[in-house]
Amino acid sequence: MSLSRTGGRSRLGALMVAVAVLAHWPTGALAAQLKLPYTIDTLPNGLTLIVHQDRSVPTVSVNVWYHVGSGDERVGRTGFAHLFEHLMFMGSEHAPYPAFDRMLEAAGANNNGSTTEDRTNYYESGPSTALPLMLWLEADRMGWMVNTMDSAKVDLQRDVVKNERRQRLENAPYGMAWDHLPGAMYPASHPYSWPVIGSMADLTAASTEDVKNFFRMYYAPNNATLVVAGDVDPANVRSLVRRYFGEIPRGPAPDRPPFPTFQHTRDSVVVLEDRVQLPRVYFSWHTVKAYAPDDAALNVLSYILTGAKNGRLTQPLVYDRQVATNVQAYQDGKLRDGDFGVIATGKPGTPLDTLRSIIDREVARLIAEGPTARELDQARNALEASQLRGLENVDAKADQLNYYYYYTGQPDYLAQDLARLRAVTAADVQRVARQYLQAPRVILSVVPQGKKELAATRPGATP
Amino acid sequence: MSRQPTAYSRQILLAGAAVLACWPTGPLAAQGSSFDRSRPPIVASPPAFTMPTVQTARLGNGLTIQLVEMHELPLVEVDVMIRNAGARMDGDLAGLATFTAGMLDEGAGTRDALGIASEVAYLGAVLGAGADWDNTEIELSAPRRTLVQALDLLADIVLRPRFTASEVQKQRDLRMANIIASRDEPNAVNGLVLNALVFPDGHPFHRPAGGDSSSTARLDSATVRGFYGRTFVPDRTTIVITGDITMGEARELLTARFGSWAQGGPGQPPATAAQLPAPVDRATTIYLVDKPGAAQSVIALARPGIERSSADYYAVQVMNTILGGSFSSRLNTNLRETRGWTYGAGSGFAYRPVPGPFRASASVRTDVTDSSLMEFKREMELIRDSLVTPQELARAQAYLALGLPADFETTGQMADQVGELLRFGLPFTYWNGYVQNVMKVTRQDVQRVARKYLDTSRMTIVIVGDLPKIRAGIDATKIGPVQVTDINGQPVQ
Numbered sequence: 001m002s003l004s005r006t007g008g009r010s011r012l013g014a015l016m017v018a019v020a021v022l023a024h025w026p027t028g029a030l031a032a033q034l035k036l037p038y039t040i041d042t043l044p045n046g047l048t049l050i051v052h053q054d055r056s057v058p059t060v061s062v063n064v065w066y067h068v069g070s071g072d073e074r075v076g077r078t079g080f081a082h083l084f085e086h087l088m089f090m091g092s093e094h095a096p097y098p099a100f101d102r103m104l105e106a107a108g109a110n111n112n113g114s115t116t117e118d119r120t121n122y123y124e125s126g127p128s129t130a131l132p133l134m135l136w137l138e139a140d141r142m143g144w145m146v147n148t149m150d151s152a153k154v155d156l157q158r159d160v161v162k163n164e165r166r167q168r169l170e171n172a173p174y175g176m177a178w179d180h181l182p183g184a185m186y187p188a189s190h191p192y193s194w195p196v197i198g199s200m201a202d203l204t205a206a207s208t209e210d211v212k213n214f215f216r217m218y219y220a221p222n223n224a225t226l227v228v229a230g231d232v233d234p235a236n237v238r239s240l241v242r243r244y245f246g247e248i249p250r251g252p253a254p255d256r257p258p259f260p261t262f263q264h265t266r267d268s269v270v271v272l273e274d275r276v277q278l279p280r281v282y283f284s285w286h287t288v289k290a291y292a293p294d295d296a297a298l299n300v301l302s303y304i305l306t307g308a309k310n311g312r313l314t315q316p317l318v319y320d321r322q323v324a325t326n327v328q329a330y331q332d333g334k335l336r337d338g339d340f341g342v343i344a345t346g347k348p349g350t351p352l353d354t355l356r357s358i359i360d361r362e363v364a365r366l367i368a369e370g371p372t373a374r375e376l377d378q379a380r381n382a383l384e385a386s387q388l389r390g391l392e393n394v395d396a397k398a399d400q401l402n403y404y405y406y407y408t409g410q411p412d413y414l415a416q417d418l419a420r421l422r423a424v425t426a427a428d429v430q431r432v433a434r435q436y437l438q439a440p441r442v443i444l445s446v447v448p449q450g451k452k453e454l455a456a457t458r459p460g461a462t463p
Numbered sequence: 464m465s466r467q468p469t470a471y472s473r474q475i476l477l478a479g480a481a482v483l484a485c486w487p488t489g490p491l492a493a494q495g496s497s498f499d500r501s502r503p504p505i506v507a508s509p510p511a512f513t514m515p516t517v518q519t520a521r522l523g524n525g526l527t528i529q530l531v532e533m534h535e536l537p538l539v540e541v542d543v544m545i546r547n548a549g550a551r552m553d554g555d556l557a558g559l560a561t562f563t564a565g566m567l568d569e570g571a572g573t574r575d576a577l578g579i580a581s582e583v584a585y586l587g588a589v590l591g592a593g594a595d596w597d598n599t600e601i602e603l604s605a606p607r608r609t610l611v612q613a614l615d616l617l618a619d620i621v622l623r624p625r626f627t628a629s630e631v632q633k634q635r636d637l638r639m640a641n642i643i644a645s646r647d648e649p650n651a652v653n654g655l656v657l658n659a660l661v662f663p664d665g666h667p668f669h670r671p672a673g674g675d676s677s678s679t680a681r682l683d684s685a686t687v688r689g690f691y692g693r694t695f696v697p698d699r700t701t702i703v704i705t706g707d708i709t710m711g712e713a714r715e716l717l718t719a720r721f722g723s724w725a726q727g728g729p730g731q732p733p734a735t736a737a738q739l740p741a742p743v744d745r746a747t748t749i750y751l752v753d754k755p756g757a758a759q760s761v762i763a764l765a766r767p768g769i770e771r772s773s774a775d776y777y778a779v780q781v782m783n784t785i786l787g788g789s790f791s792s793r794l795n796t797n798l799r800e801t802r803g804w805t806y807g808a809g810s811g812f813a814y815r816p817v818p819g820p821f822r823a824s825a826s827v828r829t830d831v832t833d834s835s836l837m838e839f840k841r842e843m844e845l846i847r848d849s850l851v852t853p854q855e856l857a858r859a860q861a862y863l864a865l866g867l868p869a870d871f872e873t874t875g876q877m878a879d880q881v882g883e884l885l886r887f888g889l890p891f892t893y894w895n896g897y898v899q900n901v902m903k904v905t906r907q908d909v910q911r912v913a914r915k916y917l918d919t920s921r922m923t924i925v926i927v928g929d930l931p932k933i934r935a936g937i938d939a940t941k942i943g944p945v946q947v948t949d950i951n952g953q954p955v956q
Contacts, residue, residue: 106858125869171759310577325637381584381587392535393872
């Protein structure tokens with residue numbers, strides 16, 4: 001789950017899902033086009049700089065990842081990493097509020113930030129001539145922000161974030177599912193057991209002192225990676241980055257809270273009543289973290305289940321039986337752990353057990369028979385082509401370089417990413433479906449108020 | 464996962480490159496290696512951006528091809544635009560155009576819906592069809608290596624859709640369920656009520672382009688075939704192609720697939736603004752829609768806006784950027800960044816060939832619903848009553864003009880930009896004058912259009928929220944009579 005500072009312009013979620021990609025054309029010619037040339041460089045203070053040149057349009061994208069997310073939070077301060085992201089726009093010593101947004105708009109540039117369980121990113125994109133301004137602004141809030149922080153800024157953005165939570169969760173149909181799912185899925189001592197946006201009580205509790213401590217721990221150059229992509233000269237970029245970021249001191253090695261390993265021993269059933277008219281069911285299984293050996297096969301499995309109208313779940317639920325309006329599967333591999341989800345919305349009045357039994361039956365059939373060669377090819381070709389389309393956009397490429405570098409240590413992991421997905425066999429898909437999707441799971445139902453009888457139950461349970 | 468609402472998407476930009484005379488210039492080198500951090504870097508003049516040439520060809524049956532070569536990646540975008548096949552042509556069956564578009568790939572040629580979807584994905588292509596108020600559009604993106612097979616599928620979908628009764632019924636039932644679900648979305652309900660109130664019965668914008676439950680119930684194979692037969696003709700069709708292809712190749716591939724499509728004649732044009740019932744210009748009235756237990760109120764203030772061809776277009780764009788069209792806009796600065804009452808506040812004009820609505824809106828905390836309403840009104844009065852600052856004007860102009868090149872980056876974006884010009888009958892030289900036209904807008908122009916289009920004494924205001932908690936406060940604002948309505952805009956009680 002990714003939250004942005006403002007509602008618009010975030011396409012990071014799409015990238016997260018699009019990580020799974022591979023080639024299965026008769027030759028590897030298309031795969032040969034899937035390249036992200038780059039230079040990498042580390043400043044004495046530990047800041048990593050990655051530069052990618054693309055001269056197709058005269059624009060530039062600056063993309064900074066701080067290696068901190070809600071997964072670094074403590075119980076009692078949930079939602080803090082995301083609240084902090086909002087505070088990064090509240091001014092710094094040489095660019096006091098509201099200079100950041102105003103100067104960028106006056107240069108024709110857009111900006112935003114977003115927070116996930118694992119990282120926080122900030123980006124600017126606009127005319128290539130705005131690059132020095134973008135770097136100067138990013139450097140100023142990396143090096144000269146903490147002394148300008150005060151309780152008025154914290155209180156204001158606390159209110160904004162609480163409204164963001166209301167808009168996304170409390171006041172959105174099905175929104176509260178995302179408040180309950182993490183806690184049902186992960187043990188309470190695991191940092192993935194709370195939503196990125198945090199709880200209202202914890203947001204209320206956050207103090208100015210918390211902000212300063214968090215900044216000193218995590219917002220140092222050695223805990224950040226800066227990508228500059230677009231119509232730029234790499235040597236000029238390196239010299240600008242040294243000028244603006246060079247004197248920011250290295251910080252401590254960040255303290256990463258421990259997290260437990262765990263295993264579900266039985267299905268957990270959660271039922272929420274909401275002001276909705278169609279019932280919806282969420283299944284979630286414990287899987288593996290991003291780029292673990294089974295991550296690729298699970299990505300292919302999710303495509304085979306719901307990637308197109310002829311998906312193993314989409315076809316029976318939406319086309320043949322017509323009991324659902326939609327169904328979506330995903331493998332969400334993160335830094336510390338991973339989960340696999342299936343979300344299906346029933347037609348009005350449809351008992352969610354009807355959906356559950358079709359889903360369970362189709363998964364069992366896939367495990368028994370395996371996917372066809374044609375299904376595997378379709379998945380590989382579709383995923384590979386979506387990766388090719390991602391290379392059209394400089395902002396997306398900048399974020400992808402940061403993504404690969406953080407999760408795999410290699411900015412240009414594209415070729416390996418394709419190779420690992422191309423290597424997935426029918427037997428792999430069968431095996432991961434059996435191993436992960438027949439294990440105990442979370443079954444969360446959102447039903448119309450007063451309609452608890454529509455909720456999904458454990459297989460074999462007497463309602 | 465990302466489930467982001469779009470609150471601050473950029474306004475549509477169609478512009479050409481130009482170095483701005485008013486922009487501060489200065490070479491980077493002048494800043495030296497030891498520098499004064501307290502002085503922001505000077506932003507040099509943006510590099511010249513040259514719009515690629517749009518090539519044109521016409522087939523014997525009247526079908527037009529517009530092509531822009533982009534050879535960076537082995538990808539081709541093919542957008543089929545059928546003019547006067549949009550929701551303005553729905554007649555008395557709201558949602559017909561968008562439904563027909565959605566049916567195109569639910570069975571065509573020799574394949575059923577699942578066969579088409581499977582083949583498209585197998586080819587590494589992406590295919591989508593939809594209709595806006597004016598046109599039906601079928602969009603294909605394909606790797607160059609599978610373009611020929613993908614075009615075969617595209618031709619099936621455009622020329623040989625099946626519209627079988629069973630598939631129509633399936634999709635009709637699905638749409639009905641989705642309409643029911645959309646009534647749970649407070650933002651969607653606000654928009655529906657607002658359009659029903661600002662545009663009178665008989666105006667196409669009165670009813671949703673996606674249809675309502677009563678019109679959807681009347682959709683069947685015959686009505687869909689009828690709409691298709693009336694509107695899908697080559698002489699009203701333009702195929703926009705962008706990407707790794709030349710006109711020679713495109714003409715040959717398209718002639719083989721679309722060349723024998725029989726001409727249909729000019730058909731019936733959509734009604735002009737003068738032929739339509741006038742939008743409702745009422746004294747300010749507040750319509751409340753109850754959403755029991757809502758954690759926020761969705762507030763929107765609306766007026767009839769302007770048509771895309773209006774001479775006021777550029778001044779309105781600049782004015783709206785200052786009022787609510789950017790992060791630093793007055794509405795967002797006031798309601799979010801100063802008061803913390805919302806996650807975001809904004810405003811926008813919907814540009815169509817005939818005037819669409821102006822809408823300013825935000826989701827605000829329930830207990831500040833009335834205060835937020837007063838701030839919306841105050842900001843609109845302020846931009847009418849006094850000149851914007853020179854800094855605000857310069858910032859809005861730069862934001863609109865300098866962001867231009869980013870809107871022409873991908874094959875899909877390029878096709879969309881060409882499509883926008885076609886949709887509004889604008890010349891391909893349009894981009895070359897855009898920056899100058901934005902820069903010509905004065906502070907006086909901004910005030911003039913604010914006065915003309917933001918009359919706060921004649922606003923239609925819709926609020927979706929927890930009625931018992933917000934009613935007394937709204938009454939006390941005394942900015943207009945208060946009427947409670949249902950989710951269709953019909954009076955309650």
